[in-house]
Amino acid sequence: MDFRRLKSVPRLARNLVEILLDRRAAVTVTNLSIRSDQREIGLVRRLIWTRRTVVVAGAAKGADVAFAFDGRKPLEVSGESFKVDLLRPEKSTPLTLTVQYQGEMASLCLTPPGIVRELLARLGAFPKVAADIVLEVPAIFRFLVRRDPSSVTYLRQRFELTDSLASFPVPRDLFGATTPRFPKDPPIIVLPIFDAFDDVSQLLDHLPGSLEMDHRLVLVNDGSSDPRIGERVRAFQMAHPDRTQVIQFDQNQGFVAAANAGLRAAAAVSNGHAVLLNSDTLLPKGWLSRLLAPILDDPTVASVTPLSNTAEILSVPGQGLVEMPEASMVAAMDNVASGFSPVRSTVDIPTGIGFCMAMNRTFLDRIGAFDPTFGRGYGEEVDWCQKARAVGGRHVAATNLFVGHRGGASFGSTEKTARIEAAGRIISARYPRYDSDVQAWCRSAPIAAQRLAVSIAWLAQVSTAPVPIFLGHSLGGGAEAALAGEVSELLAAGAPGAIVLRVGGRAAWQVELIGAGGQQVGEVADLELLFRLLKPIAKRKVVYSCGVGATSPVELPQVLLALCTKDARLEIRLHDFFPISPSWNLLGSDHRYTGPPPMDSKDPVHGIQGSFGSKSVTHRAWREAWGKAVTRADQITAYSVSSATIFQAAYPLAEGRMHVAPHRLRNLPGILPPGGKTIGVLGGINRAKGADVITRLSRSGSNSRIVVIGEVDGAFRLSHPNLVHGRYEPSQIAELAEYYDVGLWLVPSICPETFSFATHEALATGLPVVSFDLGAQADALSEAANGHVFRGNPEDIAGLSAHINELMHT
Structure with missing residues (x-):
């Protein structure tokens, strides 16, 4: 442990407070219209003023957009939307936004907040910032005394000092043993069929071997135009006469009518629960008991839907990413899903999905079958499920089951789109909260862990x-x-x-x-x-x-x-x-x-x-x-x-x-004019990266100001007028270097770098670059015309300062 580092606590706390206040006390303005003489041709959706930067995000209908502070070269962008992050001038200067679109021009003057408003914002944010820092004193202690890297990561995430991906916990009890359950009355599988001969044949070939319990099957041939369908259905019935009933329509009546005919027949055959199954599905072994288990466990469950490659909110790895998978892929993905523990195998959902949906007999008897208003299909199961919810029914996903599904095999893509849109209008009118319920469910991501596990199996297969x-x-x-x-x-x-x-x-x-x-x-x-x-x-x-x-x-x-x-x-x-x-x-x-x-x-x-x-x-x-x-x-x-x-x-x-194999370098900054008076330092600078070097150099009486384009470890503080710019994007290096009048770059690392992107970015500007004789940074400088390796040791600040002064005045 190094307790000497505790003396840097006041400096670190002060710097952290400044960083957090800069972020949390930002002044935000929204929805500013950009208008020409005739109309609105753009919109600034969000304008964020911080002490050092301004972020402008919006849309401009594919127009050309220019941003400029007085006396500075404008930044030009084009496209449907824009987002720019600009460095504010030291003086409080308005930002002018100019839009050109189809011969029209519009300008918007964006005035920065006044000093009083910014001060009040910082004062308002200070109590929460201070409280947050006090709460994290133990982590700060571990960082300073133990030099614990994990505490660095934690503090960065805690104080939002780094970008991080949205993540979710994978529960320890995700996997576990499950004992199959079987219903007293045999379930009835209702299978509407319309053409799609290959899909129907594949399903009927696999169906008998996939079932692990007594059952009944109702096949509804909905006036298929392909004569092979009728022959295939009759052959299946002859092979399984005791369990199979066939309903034949002379004319196509649509999915809803076919499903309802099958459900009525099912009610006459058995008191068992019904399973609505599409003909473009591919079933794994032992699927039926897992699909019915939630209903057997809880009589308030009205419907159950499995995971699938095409199942809207229950799609794995995501909607539209996988068409019909091979049988081996379905088996592999289901093999993972079937290993989920009972407590992780059932998740509430806002609606069932009709491609493979178990339907509780109690709710079928109470609210009936599907509404014929939905015609040839799409939306009927959502309507049924909302009616079931209204009388106390729940809808759940059987996350321990994965079923393959092509989707839309009986409809052309144009007809499918039209039917989805028509059904959506009916659902929105009947159930105004339904869309918001679905969006809320998606945001909460209750099946995220299960989706990840099954998606890994998908990745292995493809x-x-x-x-x-x-x-x-x-x-x-x-x-x-x-x-x-x-x-x-x-x-x-x-x-x-x-x-x-x-x-x-x-x-x-x-x-x-x-x-x-x-x-x-x-x-x-x-x-x-x-x-x-x-x-x-x-x-x-x-x-x-x-x-x-x-x-x-x-x-x-x-x-x-x-x-x-x-x-x-x-x-x-x-x-x-x-x-x-x-x-x-x-x-x-x-x-x-x-x-x-x-x-x-x-x-x-x-x-x-x-x-x-x-x-x-x-x-x-x-x-x-x-x-x-x-x-x-x-x-x-x-x-x-x-x-x-x-x-x-x-x-x-x-x-x-x-x-x-040196890294390939992309998007390097361009050549900059010589003669600048500032020493530039690129990147995040901690002690190993030379924070102590630049701190001592800033106090050495050098004639040149130091500007760090990046951030500096809070344990170190540069003396005035040297400054730390803060975070930046690589695309901003040239602009920032010109703004700060950089004439020389210093790579102050006191350790051997393994590559050093910052060194190569600095070299690309054509300005002199100085480093110690260490690691990859010295390798790169030795091979570049504008590279200068200082042969002294990192403690020789006077020698380093003299070396820099000589280069800057040559």
């Missing part, structure tokens, strides 16, 4: 190559940007998706399924549940990206090895030196880099010091644990020659499997 499973962290930065870029490239190349296992978040593990349909993010508390979720993925490629911030970091090598199935490929990416030391930047307790620590190092930062019940881990134990993963690895990728050299010095056995 992937032709081994499924990539990345182990990443939650701290952002270059490692996260590289990981996100790699996943994006995989998707662009046609991969259906990837898995990211993230450490350092609110839970011990975060499981992310990233695919073309978006992201599903589940929080997992323990490894047993994590491995159960990933079990369907037989073919996998395991990639270690970064594990800094893990709750139990010494377990990471064991996790990597456990993730590797027999033929799995394991790759280690050196975004940091965490596999060498818990001090992932290789700085010692004295904040100096002296090379990879020896195996017998007694420096406490190169091991884990036990506290609050946790066990100590020596540096030797750390290296031995990671050595097993390094030995198993098929490839170890370094992003610079210096990183490869350092890693091989620690693990000589890695030789022959090392691969040096």
Whole structure:
């Protein structure tokens, strides 16, 4: 523990208060019309003034839009919508927004809030900010004294200092044993049929083998124009005469009439519950008992619907992402669903969905069958379900059942769209709250954990190559940007998706399924549940990206090895030196880099010091644990020659499997004019990144002001007139550099970087760039005409200042 860091508490608290006040005391204006002489041609939906920036978001009908402060070059955008984040001038200057659309022009002057209004907003926000900080004193203590990476992640999320994905908890009791139940009276399956011969044949072929209980079946041939349908239905009835009844319509009457005829016949056949089934479904084995179980458990359940690939709010992995799956895929996805515990197998829903819907006999007898108003189909089951709700019925999803479904096989796409729209108008008129109920259900995401588990099985089935499973962290930065870029490239190349296992978040593990349909993010508390979720993925490629911030970091090598199935490929990416030391930047307790620590190092930062019940881990134990993963690895990728050299010095056995591949650089800033008077520093700057260096440099009497385009660890504070700009987007670097009159960039890291995006971004501007003779930053500067490596050590601030002054005045 380093109690000396406690002296920085006042500075950190003051800086944190300023950051939070800047965010929470923002002045927001909404819905400002942009009008020409004739009409409205745009709308500013949201205007947010902070102390340093202004965010403008809105729409302008595909017009050209320009934003400009007085005396500054305008920023121009075009398209249906816009969102810009601009740096405010030091003086309170209005922002002029100009729109050009089809020969018309309109201007809107956006006046910043006055000093009094901003001050009142900050005063109003202060009590809540102060209270929030006081509540997190224990986490701040762990951050300062124990240098605990997980507390860094927690504090960033707690105070909204980083972007995070919406996530949901995956309950520990998601999986568990279920005992099948069977009803006293045999259920009746009602199957309306209209053409779609291939679907009907597939269903009837699979149906007998999928059923595990006594049942009755009513087949309703709704005037199919394909003569093969009648022959196929009669053949099925002859093969199963005791259980099958056929109703034949000479003319097509539509789904509602066919379903109602089947339901009436069902009532005459048995007192059992009914199951309405579409002919374009594909059923797994043992499906019927699971579909009926909620009704048998609770007589107030009026309808039950399973998960499916096409089932509106119950779609997995999402609506419209998968057409008709193969039988093997249905079996694999249902195999996961069938393992859900009883407590996680039933979830209330606002309506049943009629492609495969169990209907409680009590409610059928009470409210009757479907309303003929809905004609050939769509909306009839929603209407029935709302009537059932009105008399005390519930509708539930059987999340422990997955049924394949093509959807709309009996209708053309044009007719389907028209019928959905017509049904929607009727439903909205009859049940005004229905749409809001559905939206509220979707926002609450009650089946998110089940959807994630079954979606992982889907990913395993559709992937032709081994499924990539990345182990990443939650701290952002270059490692996260590289990981996100790699996943994006995989998707662009046609991969259906990837898995990211993230450490350092609110839970011990975060499981992310990233695919073309978006992201599903589940929080997992323990490894047993994590491995159960990933079990369907037989073919996998395991990639270690970064594990800094893990709750139990010494377990990471064991996790990597456990993730590797027999033929799995394991790759280690050196975004940091965490596999060498818990001090992932290789700085010692004295904040100096002296090379990879020896195996017998007694420096406490190169091991884990036990506290609050946790066990100590020596540096030797750390290296031995990671050595097993390094030995198993098929490839170890370094992003610079210096990183490869350092890693091989620690693990000589890695030789022959090392691969040096610098990151590809995208959207670099352009060349900037020379002659600026400011020293620019890019990125998030903590102690390892040189916070102490720039703090001391700011007090050294240098003739040049320092501006950090990024953020600085709250334990450090620059002296006036040096300043910290705050967060930025890479696309803003050139604009910010010009605004602050940057004439030279300093990369102040006192540790060996593994790559350093900031170094390459600085070099791209053409301005002089200075760093210490360390790591990838020095590699890059040595190869660039505008790169300058300072050969002195990081403690030599006077020498560094003289070196910078000489470059800026050459």
